[in-house]
């Protein structure tokens with residue numbers, strides 16, 4: 518049985534919940550109050566994850582603490598060839614790039630949203646500028662993807678975990694005062710993700 | 726800002742099925758959406774009920790549904806035709822999304838904010854759209870930079886240059902008073918993609934220079 522330690526307003530946690538929903542995978546949820554209780558910084562939680570970060574996924578003896586690791590594991594273990602193209606080295610490389618891109622989004626757009634919502638210290642201007650730089654690159658990538666008949670971050674007929682990892686930070690960016698009006702190809706891609714069968718929402722995210 | 730005539734706000738292929746495109750023209754936010762029958766609607770991006778952005782809404786194919794309380798507005802007329810909280814109640818005829826004049830030409834979508842007899846820019850017949858580039862500089866500053874770079878001006882916000890043997894039209898959309906979007910059309914019959922990529926790189930490097938200026 519999969520157990521997910523998570524906070525319902527966490528964008529990273531949402532990436533994992535969304536992917537579990539798309540896979541149709543059952544799991545049990547252990548809510549951890551990130552704010553205001555800061556439960557993730559308590560001794561009990563640190564025993565599970567010394568990084569004191571969310572989400573944490575546990576299955577049997579396996580404990581995973583980063584979205585990239587969690588999504589990769591779930592795709593390979595429960596996603597089949599649709600979600601884990603085991604024999605396709607180039608596609609796995611692209612997916613790895615996409616997961617790293619999600620981490621950059623988390624550190625910029627995601628950090629601004631958290632800092633705004635939870636009164637954390639942050640150089641908001643620098644983080645917004647970095648988010649804008651990333652969103653411009655992603656929008657251009659998706660625009661040329663559309664021109665070539667590709668709907669997703671990595672070429673191919675199906676979305677990958679790169680889409681799932683990037684989606685929460687982008688769809689929630691406006692909560693951090695990062696408007697999406699300048700990224701029309703991204704806004705169309707958000708619609709496509711929302712229409713995936715099994716899609717679930719979180720506070721601040723609409724369905725299709 | 727009436728009297729400015731038709732100004733570009735999107736490319737035709739931006740308006741994909743069941744999508745609501747968000748644009749801003751001279752500070753006016755616009756929700757742009759194509760109905761299933763092809764009709765393009767350009768409405769003030771503001772629900773008449775409580776002012777929520779219509780670009781957050783759902784394109785139902787023949788109506789747009791506001792995300793907040795589900796009021797629905799008809800393609801074409803903009804008339805409100807359904808209020809979920811009062812499904813049987815009469816709806817005043819004045820309850821209507823605010824519409825702007827909209828027209829498609831040369832692969833671009835144009836909106837006129839004033840309701841005077843708006844004029845269309847003169848455009849060639851066979852063109853392919855380039856990727857539009859949002860720039861964090863005012864339209865006038867970008868126009869001045871293009872003049873400085875030696876491009877021919879067909880109108881104050883319309884420039885023509887030749888790249889890779891193709892004639893390129895650049896049309897500047899004033900978005901806010903600090904930002905603009907540069908739309909591009911290329912007159913070419915050759916493969917579109919290499920030219921689109923070339924222009925994307927060129928415009929991106931121009932944008933870096935424009936935005937680096939004080």
Ligand code: FES
Pocket residue numbers: 772773774775776777791792793794795796
């Ligand atoms: S604000 Fe649009 S329906 Fe209420």
